Amino acid sequence: MPADAPVRPTAALPRPRIYLAGPDVFFRDAPRIFESLKAACDRLGLIGVEPSDGGLADGFQGNDEALAQRIYEGNIALIREADAVLANLQDFRGHEPDSGTVFEVGFAVALGKPVAAYGVGAGSYADRVSALIPCEKDNTGISREKASGTMVEGLGQRLNLMLSRSTAIEASAEAALARLAWMLGVGDPN
Template identity: 65%
Template sequence: MEQKAASPHRPPGTPPRVYLAGPDIFFRDSAAIYERLKAACAQYGLQGVEPSDGGVHKGFEGSEAERARRIYEGNIALIRSADGLIANLAAFRGLEPDSGTVFEVGFAVALGKPVVVYGVPEESYASRVCAVRDCAPDADGVLRERGSGVMVEGLGQRLNLMVGCSTTIEASAQAALARLAQRLGAAGSACAH
């Protein structure tokens, strides 16, 4: 996974572009969050790119479905044009990360772009589930929710294994950017974090 990825869309001599995935766009202070992330990107010789509204502004008169499609297409284009992606995978409205962010992570991985994530608790996903749901091993030793019998994914992973095995997990956005800058060979990648 320690590959250097270069976007065919980036002119030579320009900083690698990093798509800033996460549920941050939903927060009231999203503009400030993205300004901090972009400033941190610049410290590592990267250009931070926040999610797009797809060119849809307050005066847009199309349907909600048209608005959703434009936002989707705008963000897909940004991920395609990025050299890598960092993602805030903190739990969002439950025990799991934001589903849209997880989609963006998978899309970037499928494109062969390096992905570094942050915001993930240190303990395993199974231990977090067991802290809020009544769980126990069944007769075969498989961890299950007692009420529903649904298996709780184990294997010691901090996230679902499909996300955990396809990304690198760092403790913070700053550490994620440092790791991604190193992978992309960015000019500021030697900065301490």
């Protein structure tokens, strides 16, 4: 067995908990999305944990500031308790992933937790941006937005390198969950 191979848990160990990050919480069909993701987790021997709503179901009576803090603290606690994070990094309200999800990815990575992502378009980030915003190469070969001159990150990455280098990007949620299961030692690498 290779030195970096995952350790297979015994039946006595609890199933790994996967925090389900993404803009899905904002979608009308969020309950259906989370049920589907949790079912996919269950099929792989994982437990899917959806983000906290801050206790709305508990009849929370505070103001928006108090609710925002409660949601933040609840989700930070869930990420700390999770074994890994599944992140939906689809474009959200523009050409980039949801900023809250990006924060959750960074927080999980800082805690040393594995993160697998999905929802990322094919090809490089620079190619996708150039298809949406007029860009041109400068005299050094760097792609820049025509209107502002702002550099478009190249390097052939599918997202900003801080995300593409810290996550395992897969084609689908199911593939990303299978990767996490393998990384956590409860799944087959194929």
